[in-house]
Amino acid sequence: MIEMKNLVKKYGGKVVFSNFSLSIQQSSIVGLYGRSGSGKTTLLNLIGGLDLPDSGDILVNHKKLTKSLSELADYRRTYLGIIPQSFALLNFKSAFYNIALPLIGKAGKEEIEKEIEILSEKLEINTLLKDRPTELSAGERQRVAIARAVITKPAVILADEPTSALDETTQSIIKDLFLQEQNRGCTIIFSSHNKTFGEFADKIIQLP
Amino acid sequence: MRECVRNDVQRNQRNFLILIVINTLLFASIYFMSVYEFNFYGFYHASLPNKQKQMMLIDYSGKFTSDQAVPLINTDQQMKKSKLFSMYEMYDQFIEWVHYSGPDKFGDGYEEGHFQGEKSVYQYNGKTYASTSIKSTQLSLNCFSKFSLQTDRGRGFQESDYNLHFGDTVPVLLGHEFTETYKVGDQFKALYLFSLFNFEVVGFLKEDSYIKQNGYGPASYLDRDVILPMFNITDSPKNQDDAFFRTLHYSNKTSCLLEYDSSVTAKEIAEELNRISSSNGLPEYQKYKVTEDGLAQISTNQMYRALSVGKWLVFFVCMGTFILLINRQIKAHLVDYTIYSLFMSYQKISLSLMLEMTACILASTFFTILIILALSKSLMYAGELLLSSGLLIVLLTVYIYFKMQHVDLKKYLVEGEQND
Numbered sequence: 182m183i184e185m186k187n188l189v190k191k192y193g194g195k196v197v198f199s200n201f202s203l204s205i206q207q208s209s210i211v212g213l214y215g216r217s218g219s220g221k222t223t224l225l226n227l228i229g230g231l232d233l234p235d236s237g238d239i240l241v242n243h244k245k246l247t248k249s250l251s252e253l254a255d256y257r258r259t260y261l262g263i264i265p266q267s268f269a270l271l272n273f274k275s276a277f278y279n280i281a282l283p284l285i286g287k288a289g290k291e292e293i294e295k296e297i298e299i300l301s302e303k304l305e306i307n308t309l310l311k312d313r314p315t316e317l318s319a320g321e322r323q324r325v326a327i328a329r330a331v332i333t334k335p336a337v338i339l340a341d342e343p344t345s346a347l348d349e350t351t352q353s354i355i356k357d358l359f360l361q362e363q364n365r366g367c368t369i370i371f372s373s374h375n376k377t378f379g380e381f382a383d384k385i386i387q388l389p
Numbered sequence: 390m391r392e393c394v395r396n397d398v399q400r401n402q403r404n405f406l407i408l409i410v411i412n413t414l415l416f417a418s419i420y421f422m423s424v425y426e427f428n429f430y431g432f433y434h435a436s437l438p439n440k441q442k443q444m445m446l447i448d449y450s451g452k453f454t455s456d457q458a459v460p461l462i463n464t465d466q467q468m469k470k471s472k473l474f475s476m477y478e479m480y481d482q483f484i485e486w487v488h489y490s491g492p493d494k495f496g497d498g499y500e501e502g503h504f505q506g507e508k509s510v511y512q513y514n515g516k517t518y519a520s521t522s523i524k525s526t527q528l529s530l531n532c533f534s535k536f537s538l539q540t541d542r543g544r545g546f547q548e549s550d551y552n553l554h555f556g557d558t559v560p561v562l563l564g565h566e567f568t569e570t571y572k573v574g575d576q577f578k579a580l581y582l583f584s585l586f587n588f589e590v591v592g593f594l595k596e597d598s599y600i601k602q603n604g605y606g607p608a609s610y611l612d613r614d615v616i617l618p619m620f621n622i623t624d625s626p627k628n629q630d631d632a633f634f635r636t637l638h639y640s641n642k643t644s645c646l647l648e649y650d651s652s653v654t655a656k657e658i659a660e661e662l663n664r665i666s667s668s669n670g671l672p673e674y675q676k677y678k679v680t681e682d683g684l685a686q687i688s689t690n691q692m693y694r695a696l697s698v699g700k701w702l703v704f705f706v707c708m709g710t711f712i713l714l715i716n717r718q719i720k721a722h723l724v725d726y727t728i729y730s731l732f733m734s735y736q737k738i739s740l741s742l743m744l745e746m747t748a749c750i751l752a753s754t755f756f757t758i759l760i761i762l763a764l765s766k767s768l769m770y771a772g773e774l775l776l777s778s779g780l781l782i783v784l785l786t787v788y789i790y791f792k793m794q795h796v797d798l799k800k801y802l803v804e805g806e807q808n809d
Contacts, residue, residue, distance in 0.1 A: 258732070258733075263731060263732075265731075269724075269727065273725075282728075282733055283732045285733060286733070329732065
């Protein structure tokens with residue numbers, strides 16, 4: 182369960198959130214909608230510990246999110262699967278390595294290979310694993326980023342515009358994947374401009 | 390998986406090698422630009438249509454081992470026979486005066502504030518002497534006319550003072566200030582280049598006598614110096630210690646000032662020197678072009694200015710390219726660092742980046758040294774090059790550490806900067 186209480190966040194003189202409160206139940210899918218600059222990415226960054234609120238609290242499973250950078254890093258690696266807007270892939274590494282990244286040092290080679298095989302087939306990128314991100318299309322890179330976020334079976338997935346570069350067929354693949362993750366017990370919070378993609382969400386939050 | 394990893398490794402190795410090659414070229418350019426600055430002036434200045442004498446300072450850059458004695462003696466003789474230039478042998482090697490009882494002001498390092506006083510010094514044969522380092526300058530006979538050096542007591546040096554056998558008493562002249570303490574005919578023992586000699590005072594230089602070791606520039610006053618003839622040892626070396634002494638002495642002798650006519654180019658002098666040194670199996674001498682009239686006289690020349698500006702332009706372009714390349718590499722790594730820090734351990738990437746930069750700089754330095762060896766056959770300033778590389782590594786480590794502490798994680802996730 183994720184709770185935000187009386188959040189205040191400003192950038193310079195611009196107030197993004199003023200006494201903002203929100204509660205997200207475990208195993209739910211939440212869609213964040215709003216105009217550009219409405220604070221969708223900021224909210225995801227605050228939940229992901231990539232940014233800190235000026236005041237107010239964020240609680241994950243009733244535990245207040247710390248301000249310590251190293252504890253935040255641990256929190257991200259333990260609880261979260263992040264799908265950034267930029268995809269944030271290592272361009273000098275193969276797609277395979279990028280997907281495997283969160284498991285390196287945590288799981289054995291065979292386990293990694295097995296997990297990637299399953300995920301890449303689901304996301305239809307199994308023939309692209311040897312390629313570098315620069316050799317892939319935007320949609321293919323987005324799917325690599327999604328696979329990387331999902332591979333650790335995180336408790337929470339934060340997805341910033343996860344379908345921005347995907348066609349309708351691939352969007353439905355992602356929907357199915359998110360629903361599978363939800364059944365596993367995962368909470369998914371995504372931002373999007375695409376209203377039709379949000380139809381499967383349990384809760385839609387419209388940011389002003 | 391193995392194939393993917395192999396592909397990644399190959400790509401990384403290729404990028405790394407490219408960086409090393411570029412860095413090596415930049416380091417070598419900067420090195421040669423700096424070291425051969427004087428020659429650069431020289432080659433230009435030699436082409437000036439003036440009739441004045443040209444000067445070149447040369448330095449022995451080979452090994453200091455006993456087997457170099459004979460090649461050095463032969464080199465010295467061949468240089469003297471050359472019709473292209475005249476040698477002025479000037480060297481300020483101090484002597485270790487045994488049981489010295491004179492004033493401290495004549496001590497080596499006294500004026501600089503690091504005079505050590507009496508201490509124990511070993512001779513080659515293992516015998517220890519209580520001695521004091523005293524300032525001394527060794528001069529060839531032609532230096533006396535070149536710098537108008539005259540004595541006001543006793544006699545000056547003669548041709549015969551320059552041809553000695555081991556065991557001969559070495560005649561010396563003393564600077565003017567020694568007249569307060571010593572007189573003509575006084576004798577003393579001293580170690581010169583770790584060999585014990587008996588010295589006899591044959592005269593005193595006039596007050597304010599001086600030489601100019603580069604042929605121009607600031608004067609070196611000799612009022613507190615013991616002046617030794619830059620003598621020849623005409624008999625054959627008797628043992629290894631004797632040969633080692635000659636190596637040291639003749640390396641000093643041949644590290645001298647050359648004077649040549651303006652009708653000869655610096656390049657021709659350099660080729661003649663290279664021919665002599667290589668025929669004796671010695672590495673090339675380091676050569677520095679100097680002018681008797683200084684550089685000021687030609688600094689008004691437009692062409693000289695253009696060349697001077699051009700040299701610094703090349704230097705700064707090299708340095709700028711190096712800094713840009715390294716910064717690009719660090720910036721690219723910072724994006725990678727952000728990704729690693731989100732999905733993996735970030736200490737790993739920061740350490741690997743520092744190690745990569747260190748390895749790159751060390752490899753570039755190593756290859757630069759190889760290039761220097763191949764091109765100039767000597768390693769002058771190799772120590773400085775290593776020191777500079779070390780400093781560069783420290784600076785880069787601090788820079789990388791600072792950048793990584795202040796990296797904005799969310800910036801790269803939204804903006805999606807290229808990391809390739």
